[in-house]
Amino acid sequence: MNQFEFTVSEEQAQTRVDKLLTELMDDVSRSQIQLWIKEGHVTLNNESVKSNYKVEEADHLTVTIPEAVELEAVAEDIPLDVVYEDEDVIVINKPRGMVVHPAPGHPNGTLVNALLHHCSDLPGINGVIRPGIVHRIDKDTSGLLMVAKNDKAHESLVDQLKAKTTKRLYQTIVHGVIPHEHGTVDAPIGRDKRDRQSMAVTDDNGREAVTHFTVIETFEKYSYITCQLETGRTHQIRVHMKYIGHPVAGDPKYGPKKTLDIKGQALHASVLGFTHPRTGEEMVFEAPMPEDMKVLLKKLQDSR
CATH class of the missing domain: 3.10.290.10 (RNA-binding S4 domain)
Incomplete structure (x- = not known):
């Protein structure tokens, strides 16, 4: 101890x-x-x-x-939306509300629990808790995740993330009308000193974080945009959009209480691209916007 x-x-x-x-x-x-x-x-x-x-x-x-107690990830028969799978990688379209890996407060019902049932031989390079997991998306963010099915694939995909060669595009609805079509937020992100469970733009302990965004459509009080990640910091899009005064709609941590009617943030990982670790083929996958976000967007379009 x-x-x-x-x-x-x-x-x-x-x-x-x-x-x-x-x-x-x-x-x-x-x-x-x-x-x-x-x-x-x-x-x-x-x-x-x-x-x-x-x-x-x-x-x-x-x-x-106290000594940390290692959580044991148990295989659970939970349905998965498998977008692509071969002997090296599996691409999952994660629903909003699903946690990626077990943690205190979320010991089961996670993506890892489902993956252990679906693929019994996932690598343990990330420890028992996160077998095969290369990157994460938040519990209340939906969309595409790549998972390695062996150690070589894991190493390759992690290297691609570090080299910033993967493509990760998100769809989101944010508060306020963004007046220009394109923008880049280049601001370091670290732990919020006032709230250790949140992240914030900070020079003190921040790490490089870059988000590029494109405005697709604007409404009276909201904007529909896409965000492309250059880096992958915790809560990056949510923190960056709050930082520039346009927090993600429905975000319980970084957004205003008066917001659109959606359970969790209106944020969806819609496009994922990477180089296949075995074949070298450039692969790009897309996942349609979840139904509740489609409904919100349609309401905003109809209200104009």
């Missing part, structure tokens, strides 16, 4: 203990800190403490990080 110790300074006094530890410990969310406190892994002056306790100068905090 790893153990961290902190002594509260004068400037840090009167801060909630969960908030302070979130600020002090990189890449640990506030909810994770609160769970550790609840489970007794955090002590204040060698005694248990509550998350809402406001620390005082010279207080001594000890955080004992």
